Amino acid sequence: MLRTVRATRYVLPLREGGSLPAIVEADDLGLYVVKFRGAGQGILALIAEIIAGEIGRVLGLRVPDLVFAEIDPALGRNEPDAEIRHLLKASAGLNVALDYLPGSTMFDPAARDAAPSPEASLLVWFDAFVLNVDRTPRNANLLVWHRKLYPIDHGAALFFHHYWPSRESKIESPFMEIEHHILLPWANEIEEAAKAARARLNPALLADIVALVPDAFFEAIPAAPGAATSPAERRAGYIDFLTRRLAAAEIFEQEAIRARTRLL
Numbered sequence: 001m002l003r004t005v006r007a008t009r010y011v012l013p014l015r016e017g018g019s020l021p022a023i024v025e026a027d028d029l030g031l032y033v034v035k036f037r038g039a040g041q042g043i044l045a046l047i048a049e050i051i052a053g054e055i056g057r058v059l060g061l062r063v064p065d066l067v068f069a070e071i072d073p074a075l076g077r078n079e080p081d082a083e084i085r086h087l088l089k090a091s092a093g094l095n096v097a098l099d100y101l102p103g104s105t106m107f108d109p110a111a112r113d114a115a116p117s118p119e120a121s122l123l124v125w126f127d128a129f130v131l132n133v134d135r136t137p138r139n140a141n142l143l144v145w146h147r148k149l150y151p152i153d154h155g156a157a158l159f160f161h162h163y164w165p166s167r168e169s170k171i172e173s174p175f176m177e178i179e180h181h182i183l184l185p186w187a188n189e190i191e192e193a194a195k196a197a198r199a200r201l202n203p204a205l206l207a208d209i210v211a212l213v214p215d216a217f218f219e220a221i222p223a224a225p226g227a228a229t230s231p232a233e234r235r236a237g238y239i240d241f242l243t244r245r246l247a248a249a250e251i252f253e254q255e256a257i258r259a260r261t262r263l264l
């Protein structure tokens with residue numbers, strides 16, 4: 001179960017994020033970065049944040065703690081910025097939020113940031129597993145905080161769910177996009193990381209993670225041809241995808257190793 005907090009104050013928009021996430025204070029006095037359900041990427045991005053983020057955590061990656069953030073439509077009433085006011089209005093109800101890491105910076109090789117090889121290799125494996133295209137030099141989505149790495153922004157992972165019938169064809173995808181991964185230059189232990197990752201994941205655990213997504217999120221997905229309809233059907237589809245992708249992991253592991261070899 002993920003905790004639920006109530007947003008009490010809109011603090012600051014994070015304008016570098018395309019979905020206009022924001023720092024929000026909650027009733028536990030904590031500061032969170034809220035990913036709004038009313039943003040352009042919609043509820044599917046929030047579902048991806050939860051499923052991919054919690055898989056990353058199980059693998060031992062430092063994904064900031066995730067919570068649900070309850071947004072009251074009145075929260076944005078006095079916001080001078082119309083875009084923010086509309087976003088808050090469209091996001092009434094449950095949203096996804098991450099623990100805010102104050103003073104963190106974005107991973108930047110030009111600023112001489114570097115990554116330990118086991119961690120870089122594990123992150124490469126993880127992003128290939130969940131099909132995350134958003135970990136590139138242009139947009140690292142990798143925070144450095146007290147000299148440690150914190151992967152964020154998994155809203156673009158599992159992108160097959162934007163067109164549900166493509167799910168089947170992505171199960172055994174080698175995920176060629178891995179060649180653009182920002183940590184590939186440091187990932188020289190992909191085989192070892194793969195072994196460790198496979199040892200940590202199993203179908204029951206993947207089902208537990210998918211179960212974290214509330215029914216209300218699945219019910220908010222706009223109907224589309226060929227898409228699963230009930231929350232139970234939808235959940236089963238994610239579990240089936242992740243279980244079979246794990247069983248076929250060698251395909252994307254070999255591609256990541258090849259992409260890394262091409263770099264050298």
Ligand SMILES: Nc1ncnc2c1ncn2[C@@H]1O[C@H](COP(=O)(O)OP(=O)(O)OP(=O)(O)O)[C@@H](O)[C@H]1O
Nearest residue numbers: 014017018019020021033064098099100101152153
């Ligand atoms: N937990 C956090 N702690 C501190 N800063 C954060 C945190 N989460 C996000 N940020 C900052 O907010 C920015 C936007 O967040 P995020 O990447 O999740 O949003 P997005 O709208 O999905 O972005 P994108 O434009 O990459 O799709 C990040 O680039 C980072 O600078």
Ligand SMILES: [Mg+2]
Nearest residue numbers: 017139141153
């Ligand atoms: Mg981002």
